[in-house]
Amino acid sequence: MSLLSSCSLFKDGDTSKKSYQPLWGYNFNIGYFSSIDPILYNDKVVFSALDEKKNDFSANSTLEAFDKEEGKLIWRWDNNIPVQYDKFLNIHEYYIDNQVLYISSGWEYGINLDTGETLFENNHTKSNGVNFYGKDNWIFTNFTTSDNSYESIEFTEKDNFEWKVLLERRNSDTTIYYYRHTLFDDFFPDRIYFPYTKWNGEDSRPNLLIYDFENKKVILDEPISIMEGNHFIDNKPVLDGNKIYLPVHGLVACIDKNTSELIWQKKVNGNTSASGLLYAKNNLLYVKAEFGLYCIDPENGDTVWSNEGSGEGNASRLQYHNDVLYYVGGAKFNAVDAYTGEKLLSFEAPSRADDDGAFFQPVLTIDHDNDRIYTASYTHAYCYPTVR
Numbered sequence: 001m002s003l004l005s006s007c008s009l010f011k012d013g014d015t016s017k018k019s020y021q022p023l024w025g026y027n028f029n030i031g032y033f034s035s036i037d038p039i040l041y042n043d044k045v046v047f048s049a050l051d052e053k054k055n056d057f058s059a060n061s062t063l064e065a066f067d068k069e070e071g072k073l074i075w076r077w078d079n080n081i082p083v084q085y086d087k088f089l090n091i092h093e094y095y096i097d098n099q100v101l102y103i104s105s106g107w108e109y110g111i112n113l114d115t116g117e118t119l120f121e122n123n124h125t126k127s128n129g130v131n132f133y134g135k136d137n138w139i140f141t142n143f144t145t146s147d148n149s150y151e152s153i154e155f156t157e158k159d160n161f162e163w164k165v166l167l168e169r170r171n172s173d174t175t176i177y178y179y180r181h182t183l184f185d186d187f188f189p190d191r192i193y194f195p196y197t198k199w200n201g202e203d204s205r206p207n208l209l210i211y212d213f214e215n216k217k218v219i220l221d222e223p224i225s226i227m228e229g230n231h232f233i234d235n236k237p238v239l240d241g242n243k244i245y246l247p248v249h250g251l252v253a254c255i256d257k258n259t260s261e262l263i264w265q266k267k268v269n270g271n272t273s274a275s276g277l278l279y280a281k282n283n284l285l286y287v288k289a290e291f292g293l294y295c296i297d298p299e300n301g302d303t304v305w306s307n308e309g310s311g312e313g314n315a316s317r318l319q320y321h322n323d324v325l326y327y328v329g330g331a332k333f334n335a336v337d338a339y340t341g342e343k344l345l346s347f348e349a350p351s352r353a354d355d356d357g358a359f360f361q362p363v364l365t366i367d368h369d370n371d372r373i374y375t376a377s378y379t380h381a382y383c384y385p386t387v388r
Helices: 085-089
Strands: 024-027 039-041 044-047 064-067 073-076 095-097 100-104 107-112 118-123 131-135 138-144 150-157 164-170 176-179 191-199 204-212 217-223 238-240 243-248 251-256 262-267 277-279 285-289 292-296 303-308 319-321 324-329 332-337 343-348 360-367 372-377 380-385
Touching: 039 360, 044 372, 044 380, 095 131, 100 131, 138 176, 150 176, 164 176, 164 204, 191 243, 204 243, 238 277, 243 277, 285 324, 319 360, 324 360, 332 360
Parallel strands: none
Antiparallel strands: 024 380, 039 044, 044 064, 064 073, 095 100, 100 107, 107 118, 131 138, 138 150, 150 164, 176 191, 191 204, 204 217, 238 243, 243 251, 251 262, 277 285, 285 292, 292 303, 319 324, 324 332, 332 343, 360 372, 372 380
């Protein structure tokens, strides 16, 4: 266990914002949408700001790139996500290949991260769950069609964006499918894992589909035998070795990746719809639920430590750096010792001093090479030093 000193950042055990200040901040002047974590690319960090100032959630959204060391604006995207708050909030998984950012909100975009120029845009009719996952020369997406009649998994070559259907599942009054996540396996390059949720008219239950992309056939499609109840797959699962770890509503489950057989399951206090799971470099599993933060032994599901009853609600995705966990939850920036669960930091956005509504948004990205953290309030972008 390695516990590094952080005394240079704190005075007399102070865990508030007083002795921990941002390295730089940038005032958007118009506002920020909380859909995507800041994107790191070479010397830049990209945030998703509003295109104009409105208070009725009808403003267009755009992207702005800053010098990640000094916070100077480099470019502003020459396009925007038009006039639909929910569209930008539905962006979860994007894909970067070389200098191109592939992102979708119903409309699909390829954006040059060097210049902010739109390389292409395409109207691909869809509604919920727009995610992009990339592998080799392919991009995969899974979504519900705009009329909600079926769930579709499609793929395209990066160079042409001509979508082909990989799988379709028809929805009905008694059966609804939710495919939101795609996992790739370095040990089996032709396999693609699709953990998905199936609503049976009463409860939502998790399932696992394994697909042979080379031969275009389903290898396995089986339900996951977790405890009774309504258990939707909240966020992106984690594949490690022969196991898949699932952030399921109200619990965490570990299954065999080849058979979908349940290895262990553990209840957590609330859902994990924003934070999901983090399999950290210290070989421990971390889960942030609505009302608790958990450190779990990935081999058997035993609790190493837990902080319950925090009431922080949904949070940003957990991030790990030098034995510290970082997340935004309860509208505060939080840092927690990864081995003990001790809270090292918890403070509100500096911008709230001038605007009570300018609290931290649930977005956070760490530049591990340079010990920097990027996050945002509703009005500002911020860069902080890591605690360790």
